Amino acid sequence: MSLHADTSASFRHLLDLELLPVHHLKHVLQRAQAFAEGAQAPQALAGVAVCTLFFEPSTRTRLSFQLAAQRLGAYSLNFDASTSSVTKGETDLDTFRTIEAMGVRGFVVRHKSDGAVAALAAAAKAGVAVVNAGDGRSHHPTQGLLDMLTLRQAKGEDFSKLKVVIVGDVKHSRVARSDVHALRALGCGEIRVCGPAALLPDDDTLHGCIVTEDLDAALEGVDAAMMLRLQRERMAEGLVASLEDYHRDYGLTAARLQRAAADAIVMHPGPMNRGVEITDEVADGPQSRILNQVANGVAVRMAVLEVVLTN
Numbered sequence: 001m002s003l004h005a006d007t008s009a010s011f012r013h014l015l016d017l018e019l020l021p022v023h024h025l026k027h028v029l030q031r032a033q034a035f036a037e038g039a040q041a042p043q044a045l046a047g048v049a050v051c052t053l054f055f056e057p058s059t060r061t062r063l064s065f066q067l068a069a070q071r072l073g074a075y076s077l078n079f080d081a082s083t084s085s086v087t088k089g090e091t092d093l094d095t096f097r098t099i100e101a102m103g104v105r106g107f108v109v110r111h112k113s114d115g116a117v118a119a120l121a122a123a124a125k126a127g128v129a130v131v132n133a134g135d136g137r138s139h140h141p142t143q144g145l146l147d148m149l150t151l152r153q154a155k156g157e158d159f160s161k162l163k164v165v166i167v168g169d170v171k172h173s174r175v176a177r178s179d180v181h182a183l184r185a186l187g188c189g190e191i192r193v194c195g196p197a198a199l200l201p202d203d204d205t206l207h208g209c210i211v212t213e214d215l216d217a218a219l220e221g222v223d224a225a226m227m228l229r230l231q232r233e234r235m236a237e238g239l240v241a242s243l244e245d246y247h248r249d250y251g252l253t254a255a256r257l258q259r260a261a262a263d264a265i266v267m268h269p270g271p272m273n274r275g276v277e278i279t280d281e282v283a284d285g286p287q288s289r290i291l292n293q294v295a296n297g298v299a300v301r302m303a304v305l306e307v308v309l310t311n
Helices: 022-036 060-071 092-101 116-123 141-155 174-185 215-219 243-250 290-310
Strands: 049-054 075-080 106-111 129-135 163-167 190-194 210-212 224-227 265-267
Touching (some): 060 129, 106 290, 174 190, 210 215
């Protein structure tokens, strides 16, 4: 049973945040906060093998999942599609079943195609758990969770009065979708989304959000600005005239940040295109929580692995 369909205190797979009951979300955040504060990680996964099955490149997500598994006492196995039998024509499902047959119980999967992780989870044997580490443009649930943990640490648990803006390439961003779902679940007072029309989704992803192409207006009085990477590798056509034009219209500078609340925080899931969506002065400035997000990624992924592999 996947997380969004489960009603108990535990769940087997974490595939998305779209229908995540708020008590599940809060449970993971509370456990992650304990880990972030230095709680000793019990060897809850001693003897368990966890494989990071990545069909796309990654730095933060892959390493933080590996570290999370190790801190819980698990064996961490690293799969890189570029050096595997996938290059010889082996299917994703056959790869998954091969590793599963070796006794691996936990799979952290990243894939370029929407729905690919859910398909593998549907094929998993009893006792095997799958966590979505990002699929296509659809979902990145643990990034959404770590973003909520970072926001909660800075602004408290009550999101009802918060104004949060998500800026940039929302159309191609699985992070943006997971963040929107999580912000809704936690009752965020106002969710603003800003980007050029060509980089905004044309589905119901942004239902209930305030959508604008005017970054200066979108930043007025916000408590947090979540910047997104311009994902040129996912663009089938030229949706941005030039990087210079994009930075001029949607890059977060120190001058622009002054429109936000004085204690506003700045977030970015990484990797950053410095000088495109964000300047060095902001990325490395006192309001940046970007490295806090990275640190929280380990804590959140510990909490998730603990839940899915000990239920």
